[in-house]
Amino acid sequence: MSIGRVVECALQQNASAVVVSHNHLSGNPEPSLGDISLTRALHAVLKLVDIRLLDHVVVGVEGYAGIAECGLV
Numbered sequence: 696m697s698i699g700r701v702v703e704c705a706l707q708q709n710a711s712a713v714v715v716s717h718n719h720l721s722g723n724p725e726p727s728l729g730d731i732s733l734t735r736a737l738h739a740v741l742k743l744v745d746i747r748l749l750d751h752v753v754v755g756v757e758g759y760a761g762i763a764e765c766g767l768v
Contacts, residue, residue, distance in 0.1 A: 698737050705746050712747040722756030726767065734762045 705713050715737070719725075726734075734751040741748050750763040762768055 698733070698740055701737060702740055702744060702746075705741065706744065710746055712749050713741065714749045714752065716752035716754060718754040724753050724755035724758050724760045726751075726753050726760055726762050726765070731762060731767050734768050738768050 701713070701715060717730075719727075730751065730753055734748070737751070738748045748763070748768070750761040751768070753760050753762065
């Protein structure tokens with residue numbers, strides 16, 4: 696899903712905050728550099744429309760990692 700689609704869905708739902716997630720097929724929940732970059736871009740765009748990004752959760756077989764929870768945003 697694109698950043699634009701996430702923002703569109705949040706606006707349609709009149710959301711004040713969102714949590715996004717996706718799984719890593721590798722099973723490793725460690726956020727990639729791409730995940731971190733995407734999260735930072737999404738955070739910036741959502742901020743423009745006054746919607747908070749609470750976290751971006753990456754799920755793997757070995758558990759999960761919250762990018763914001765890890766302090767990466």
